Amino acid sequence: MTLSGVYLPLITPFAENGEIALDALEDLARTALEEGAAGLVALGTTAEVAMLAEEERRAVVEVCAKVCRERSAELIVGAGSSDTRGSAEALRALKAWPEVTGALVTVPSFVRPSEAGVLAHFTALAEQTPVPIVVYNIPYRTGQSVGAATLRRLGELPMVAGVKHAVGGVDQDTVSLLADLPEGFAVLAGDDPFFSALLALGGTGGILASAHLRTGLFVELTEAWRSGEVAHARDLGHRLSAMSASVFAEPNPTVLKGVLHAQGRIPTASVRLPLVPAGQDSVEATLRLL
Numbered sequence: 039m040t041l042s043g044v045y046l047p048l049i050t051p052f053a054e055n056g057e058i059a060l061d062a063l064e065d066l067a068r069t070a071l072e073e074g075a076a077g078l079v080a081l082g083t084t085a086e087v088a089m090l091a092e093e094e095r096r097a098v099v100e101v102c103a104k105v106c107r108e109r110s111a112e113l114i115v116g117a118g119s120s121d122t123r124g125s126a127e128a129l130r131a132l133k134a135w136p137e138v139t140g141a142l143v144t145v146p147s148f149v150r151p152s153e154a155g156v157l158a159h160f161t162a163l164a165e166q167t168p169v170p171i172v173v174y175n176i177p178y179r180t181g182q183s184v185g186a187a188t189l190r191r192l193g194e195l196p197m198v199a200g201v202k203h204a205v206g207g208v209d210q211d212t213v214s215l216l217a218d219l220p221e222g223f224a225v226l227a228g229d230d231p232f233f234s235a236l237l238a239l240g241g242t243g244g245i246l247a248s249a250h251l252r253t254g255l256f257v258e259l260t261e262a263w264r265s266g267e268v269a270h271a272r273d274l275g276h277r278l279s280a281m282s283a284s285v286f287a288e289p290n291p292t293v294l295k296g297v298l299h300a301q302g303r304i305p306t307a308s309v310r311l312p313l314v315p316a317g318q319d320s321v322e323a324t325l326r327l328l
């Protein structure tokens with residue numbers, strides 16, 4: 039699996055009756071791929087996955103699989119939990135969809151197992167997964183930091199294709215990891231405002247909720263860094279970073295849903311508790327930056 043380009047972690051749109059608006063989901067998925075996204079991510083944080091019932095999760099993956107099949111696009115599915123045994127089971131269940139090309143597996147949250155435990159967790163999963171794993175490193179959500187040395191060891195595991203790196207900035211571990219990557223191990227940005235910075239350092243793409251908006255520009259930014267159009271990449275990067283920061287002014291995906299609803303792309307801006315809808319000010323601020 040070559041992780042490169044823009045991957046869209048889809049929101050889960052809800053209808054007035056609270057059910058998933060599967061047609062709107064399909065439209066969002068199709069539009070992103072038409073605008074140049076390399077693939078879709080189903081059941082990410084952006085999908086409010088923690089608040090979806092099992093049958094709803096299956097319905098979401100079905101829609102994404104259908105669209106990816108039509109377009110021969112990559113499909114990465116969020117799988118796993120804080121428990122190694124349960125995560126292995128969730129990974130094995132992905133065999134049900136031949137369209138699934140990868141699994142996004144978060145560093146175990148809440149348990150705070152130490153970096154040795156994180157390594158043992160992914161070593162066990164790498165032996166059992168039917169598809170390549172993308173490690174999701176997001177310490178501000180998991181409570182578990184993973185340094186460059188451990189990330190490199192994860193990158194050497196067979197069946198670990200890359201990391202979605204979301205550490206809330208560009209820190210020393212990020213710079214040192216990107217300076218010396220294991221063969222075939224990709225770094226994808228997972229913190230939207232730092233997408234351009236990570237590409238400049240050698241990242242190959244991103245999994246970016248804000249790419250629901252102006253997907254084509256995120257794709258253009260990736261191409262600009264890849265082809266060495268530095269001035270263009272910097273300008274575009276600054277512009278998109280400001281827009282992304284605005285999307286994340288309130289908990290993800292509340293602002294994003296407000297904007298997509300204002301654009302008429304989803305039937306409601308509803309989110310499920312404990313999320314509450316974004317304020318109108320945040321939505322309008324983002325609309326002004328598009």
Ligand SMILES: O=C(O)C1=N[C@H](C(=O)O)C[C@H](O)C1
Pocket residue numbers: 047079081082083084085228229230245246247248290
């Ligand atoms: O669902 C995802 O994948 C993403 N989640 C991040 C988060 O909500 O913290 C943001 C990122 O853009 C993609």
